[in-house]
Amino acid sequence: MNEVTTINRTQREYSDAVKKALGRKPQLFINGEWVDSSGDATIDVEDPSSGKVISKFVESTDKDVDRAIAAARTAFDDGRWRDMPPIAREKIMHRIADLIEAHADELAELEAIDVGKPKGMAGAVDVPGAAAHFRYMAGWAGKAGGETQAPYAMPAGTMFGYTLKEPVGVCAQIVPWNFPLLMACLKLAPVLASGCTSVLKPAEQTSLTALRLADLIQEAGVPAGVINIITGYGHTAGDRMVKHPDVDKVAFTGSTEIGKLINRNATETLKHVTLELGGKSPVVVMPDVDIAETAPGVAGAIFFNSGQVCVAGSRLYAHKSVFDKVVEGMAETAHFWAPRASLDPEGHMGPLVSKEQHERVLGYIEAGKRDGASVLMGGDVPSNDGGYYVSPTILTDVNPQMSVVREEIFGPVVVAQRFEDLDEVVKEANDTPYGLAAGVWTKDVSAAVRIASRLKAGTVWVNTHAMIDPALPFGGYKESGIGHEQGRLGLEAYFETKTVLMKL
Ligand code: NAI
Numbered sequence: 001m002n003e004v005t006t007i008n009r010t011q012r013e014y015s016d017a018v019k020k021a022l023g024r025k026p027q028l029f030i031n032g033e034w035v036d037s038s039g040d041a042t043i044d045v046e047d048p049s050s051g052k053v054i055s056k057f058v059e060s061t062d063k064d065v066d067r068a069i070a071a072a073r074t075a076f077d078d079g080r081w082r083d084m085p086p087i088a089r090e091k092i093m094h095r096i097a098d099l100i101e102a103h104a105d106e107l108a109e110l111e112a113i114d115v116g117k118p119k120g121m122a123g124a125v126d127v128p129g130a131a132a133h134f135r136y137m138a139g140w141a142g143k144a145g146g147e148t149q150a151p152y153a154m155p156a157g158t159m160f161g162y163t164l165k166e167p168v169g170v171c172a173q174i175v176p177w178n179f180p181l182l183m184a185c186l187k188l189a190p191v192l193a194s195g196c197t198s199v200l201k202p203a204e205q206t207s208l209t210a211l212r213l214a215d216l217i218q219e220a221g222v223p224a225g226v227i228n229i230i231t232g233y234g235h236t237a238g239d240r241m242v243k244h245p246d247v248d249k250v251a252f253t254g255s256t257e258i259g260k261l262i263n264r265n266a267t268e269t270l271k272h273v274t275l276e277l278g279g280k281s282p283v284v285v286m287p288d289v290d291i292a293e294t295a296p297g298v299a300g301a302i303f304f305n306s307g308q309v310c311v312a313g314s315r316l317y318a319h320k321s322v323f324d325k326v327v328e329g330m331a332e333t334a335h336f337w338a339p340r341a342s343l344d345p346e347g348h349m350g351p352l353v354s355k356e357q358h359e360r361v362l363g364y365i366e367a368g369k370r371d372g373a374s375v376l377m378g379g380d381v382p383s384n385d386g387g388y389y390v391s392p393t394i395l396t397d398v399n400p401q402m403s404v405v406r407e408e409i410f411g412p413v414v415v416a417q418r419f420e421d422l423d424e425v426v427k428e429a430n431d432t433p434y435g436l437a438a439g440v441w442t443k444d445v446s447a448a449v450r451i452a453s454r455l456k457a458g459t460v461w462v463n464t465h466a467m468i469d470p471a472l473p474f475g476g477y478k479e480s481g482i483g484h485e486q487g488r489l490g491l492e493a494y495f496e497t498k499t500v501l502m503k504l
């Protein structure tokens with residue numbers, strides 16, 4: 001028996017702050033208040049480290065959704081937020097970030113027990129990232145503007161033209177379960193900076209931190225109705241949000257399948273739509289790399305957050321001269337990534353988020369084996385106390401027809417392949433309907449630049465992976481999305497542009 005199988009995966013006791021949050025009455029945050037649902041259905045919160053039910057929240061009814069959208073509509077139309085001086089909006093946004101930081105420990109623990117991610121990771125990545133999105137976008141509140149433009153086909157001095165950037169309106173924002181707090185903040189920050197209003201729905205698997213965020217938004221002084229947070233299922237509450245005639249824009253992060261459905265549903269009323277969808281991101285390792293740095297790097301590219309990352313480096317292409325060394329080096333990280341309960345301070349990887357996801361990922365591993373793939377590492381469920389664990393897994397002897405190579409697994413499973421020829425590997429890397437991200441590992445700067453330009457992906461990393469920054473735009477090529485989040489482009493997605501032409 002190796003160390004990985006002897007780890008004690010019993011979940012630790014929750015802190016008092018977290019117990020208090022779990023004991024709250026299930027309610028919705030609408031028009032600046034905690035309100036009861038019009039119905040009495042609830043959804044269970046499960047700790048994926050133990051499989052135990054630990055709390056519950058509201059399953060919103062149609063009436064609840066309509067009430068939240070009506071609040072956001074009124075708050076937008078009466079100008080209580082967009083007409084405020086930008087300096088006041090900026091201050092409130094920084095206050096939200098301050099409050100996130102002040103409650104960092106509680107938020108990290110809530111995220112850990114809800115998603116299954118190690119508390120240390122949530123505290124190092126998710127929570128500071130969440131605050132950073134508000135701080136970055138806060139700076140735009142008073143800086144974005146239109147331009148003056150002299151007409152092109154009209155005599156000079158006869159007409160004066162300028163553009164205005166105006167908030168698009170009421171936004172329906174739907175986020176997934178892999179980075180719940182971070183995604184909620186990534187969505188809400190440009191809403192506040194642009195002067196829009198929002199109804200945000202977290203995923204039904206992970207609603208704890210979004211609800212706690214509502215408290216902080218209220219405490220920071222965001223006027224009533226500007227941000228409304230409702231919980232519930234996607235096919236009911238989410239669907240109603242997307243189709244609602246009083247919503248002007250839909251911002252969604254999640255699966256490509258649901259993204260396509262949302263895009264179709266939003267068409268009826270021609271809403272603005274931004275979609276951040278799935279991926280099957282290739283990672284190309286060139287022959288000149290330093291193995292000691294690259295092997296743990298490409299392992300982290302897939303095993304971080306149990307592989308439940310839209311940009312996970314799930315297809316590894318290593319040059320045949322370094323392939324064996326790279327996968328051996330990845331296998332040496334097995335102990336570092338060994339799954340542990342999310343409150344175990346030694347942990348770097350937790351369980352998967354849910355039973356459904358566990359079955360799905362194990363189903364892919366079985367399909368891979370059936371198709372002839374070899375399991376170089378992992379592939380199993382380590383001993384545990386009812387949680388949804390999967391060992392970090394490396395599959396070799398795969399080919400481009402296998403489902404493990406073609407489809408998004410969204411788990412700690414990488415398919416490792418050898419290549420000889422650069423043109424061939426670029427072609428294979430691009431042979432996917434997805435185009436979210438890609439990675440290149442090399443010491444050769446010219447090769448890095450050349451390969452980066454040939455990979456069809458919205459983000460390409462060189463000698464690193466999954467590094468995301470609020471100032472840099474993030475978006476998908478092909479079936480990985482529409483539009484951008486973050487950076488100036490991410491803000492622009494919340495504006496309409498108005499042209500004013502004046503006869504002089
Ligand atoms: P999903 O795409 O169904 O759910 C994401 C969000 O969309 C949730 O808040 C959900 O309530 C909402 N939603 C679902 N159906 C909706 C509808 N008809 N209208 C409006 N909103 C709707 O993802 P799910 O089912 O949780 O996971 C399935 C697979 O999707 C995963 O195994 C993974 O492969 C992929 N996925 C990818 C993500 C990414 O960031 N690329 C994030 C989450 C899942």
Ligand code: MG
Nearest residue numbers: 234254255258
């Ligand atoms: Mg779904």
